[in-house]
Amino acid sequence: DAGVIQSPRHEVTEMGQEVTLRCKPISGHNSLFWYRQTMMRGLELLIYFNNNVPIDDSGMPEDRFSAKMPNASFSTLKIQPSEPRDSAVYFCASSSQGNDYGYTFGSGTRLTVV
Amino acid sequence: QKEVEQDPGPLSVPEGAIVSLNCTYSNSAFQYFMWYRQYSRKGPELLMYTYSSGNKEDGRFTAQVDKSSKYISLFIRDSQPSDSATYLCAMKTGSSASKIIFGSGTRLSIRP
Numbered sequence A: 001d002a003g004v005i006q007s008p009r010h011e012v013t014e015m016g017q018e019v020t021l022r023c024k025p026i027s028g029h030n031s032l033f034w035y036r037q038t039m040m041r042g043l044e045l046l047i048y049f050n051n052n053v054p055i056d057d058s059g060m061p062e063d064r065f066s067a068k069m070p071n072a073s074f075s076t077l078k079i080q081p082s083e084p085r086d087s088a089v090y091f092c093a094s095s096s097q098g099n100d101y102g103y104t105f106g107s108g109t110r111l112t113v114v
Numbered sequence B: 001q002k003e004v005e006q007d008p009g010p011l012s013v014p015e016g017a018i019v020s021l022n023c024t025y026s027n028s029a030f031q032y033f034m035w036y037r038q039y040s041r042k043g044p045e046l047l048m049y050t051y052s053s054g055n056k057e058d059g060r061f062t063a064q065v066d067k068s069s070k071y072i073s074l075f076i077r078d079s080q081p082s083d084s085a086t087y088l089c090a091m092k093t094g095s096s097a098s099k100i101i102f103g104s105g106t107r108l109s110i111r112p
Helices: none
Strands: A005-007 A010-013 A019-024 A031-038 A042-050 A053-056 A065-071 A074-079 A088-095 A109-113 B004-006 B011-014 B019-025 B030-038 B045-051 B054-058 B061-066 B071-076 B085-093 B106-111
Touching (some): A010 A019, A019 A088, A074 A088, B030 B061, B045 B054
Antiparallel strands (some): A042 A053, B054 B061
């Protein structure tokens, strides 16, 4: 298995532009998580899906952020419009239901908004 | 107060030393305790997990949970330069619907 696959690995964009981050979870995993990591705030859970349904989006910072999971093998996190304070590493992770032992993370997307 | 507190470090020790990494937490409902290791520019990877209190050993690594004190530890024996990474503690309650709460991570450097 190739693991959790995220794209792009790096994204540099100008303030005000739309940014779309992509994630392919591990096949068979039915839970998917989007995290943001910064030096100041550490690893923050933004939203998670179970069986493609958003369960908890309380971590989404504001309406500029949205996430979708149209099927079991693909999810997107969109920021529109982007702002410099959105600069961070965004991780996608997946797990299988009933797995109490942790998530498998992708390699992350490093986003820089200038 | 954060649910999970972890000293960010950085912590620098010589090769071969015993390393002790720690976290405290406030939610007595936490039942599952994990340690993740994150290398630079990589995603966190699960290193060890324990359920409830007690110790668990895996090679040079030992995870310890003291629920009475709400304190967990990770010990690394005979530390190697390849152990240099950020270590994040993580925990969750027993509910299948609960999410994992992560500490902020401790940056560890092992000097050759």
